[in-house]
Amino acid sequence: MKYLIITLALAFGLMTSCTNAQNETDMNSNETLENLKSRRSIRSYTDQMPPKDLLEKVLEAGTYAPTGKGNQSPIIVAVTDKAMRDSLSRLNAAVLGAETDPFYGAPVVFVVLADRKFPTYIYDGSLVMGNLLNAAHAVGLGGCWIHRAKEVFDSPEGKALLKEWGIEGDYEGIGNCIIGYPAQAAPTPKARKADYIRFVE
Numbered sequence: 343m344k345y346l347i348i349t350l351a352l353a354f355g356l357m358t359s360c361t362n363a364q365n366e367t368d369m370n371s372n373e374t375l376e377n378l379k380s381r382r383s384i385r386s387y388t389d390q391m392p393p394k395d396l397l398e399k400v401l402e403a404g405t406y407a408p409t410g411k412g413n414q415s416p417i418i419v420a421v422t423d424k425a426m427r428d429s430l431s432r433l434n435a436a437v438l439g440a441e442t443d444p445f446y447g448a449p450v451v452f453v454v455l456a457d458r459k460f461p462t463y464i465y466d467g468s469l470v471m472g473n474l475l476n477a478a479h480a481v482g483l484g485g486c487w488i489h490r491a492k493e494v495f496d497s498p499e500g501k502a503l504l505k506e507w508g509i510e511g512d513y514e515g516i517g518n519c520i521i522g523y524p525a526q527a528a529p530t531p532k533a534r535k536a537d538y539i540r541f542v543e
């Protein structure tokens with residue numbers, strides 16, 4: 343009996359140390375961390391529309407972003423309709439005073455808006471944008487944050503769109519997350535600045 347207990351204890355110890363070693367290896371080659379580092383802003387897209395189930399996966403990841411007090415102040419309007427996508431592009435370009443497509447030919451736009459009545463709405467919406475961009479990359483899609491959603495949805499044309507979409511309340515445009523299949527290789531990221539991280543130990 344004594345020997346049996348010792349044998350079991352040794353086997354358990356061996357199993358635990360193997361699991362710890364495995365966890366360490368997993369942490370050194372963690373897929374999520376690699377994904378966060380390898381995501382880049384994509385500025386050239388094919389015409390191909392991603393399948394809806396893939397878009398839904400990305401959108402779902404967006405809804406799991408943290409929000410202040412868990413209030414879920416943002417909403418996401420997923421635009422796949424070409425005419426609507428083109429209207430949003432034109433409104434966005436008008437803010438810039440340009441006529442080019444600020445959405446770089448991407449077929450899909452996820453418009454993130456957030457409810458101004460929550461004090462953390464801009465942070466909440468920004469984190470949703472981050473989740474969408476990272477999730478898109480994780481499933482093999484390209485994405486880029488396109489700004490000026492605030493100006494667009496504060497304009498009379500933008501307000502009319504919110505009404506058309508049935509959105510009531512005081513919503514601010516946080517960002518447009520354009521989505522599609524990349525027609526370019528991911529650009530090389532800039533080197534991270536030397537003083538980005540400061541430890542206080």
Ligand SMILES: Cc1cc2nc3c(=O)[nH]c(=O)nc-3n(C[C@H](O)[C@H](O)[C@H](O)COP(=O)(O)O)c2cc1C
Binds near residue numbers: 382383385486487531
């Ligand atoms: C708040 C914000 C606004 C941005 N607006 C635009 C934009 O209007 N057009 C654009 O091409 N990229 C835009 N970007 C993308 C940045 O230019 C890009 O993230 C940055 O150059 C770093 O490149 P990376 O995303 O590939 O790491 C925006 C990014 C953020 C966070």
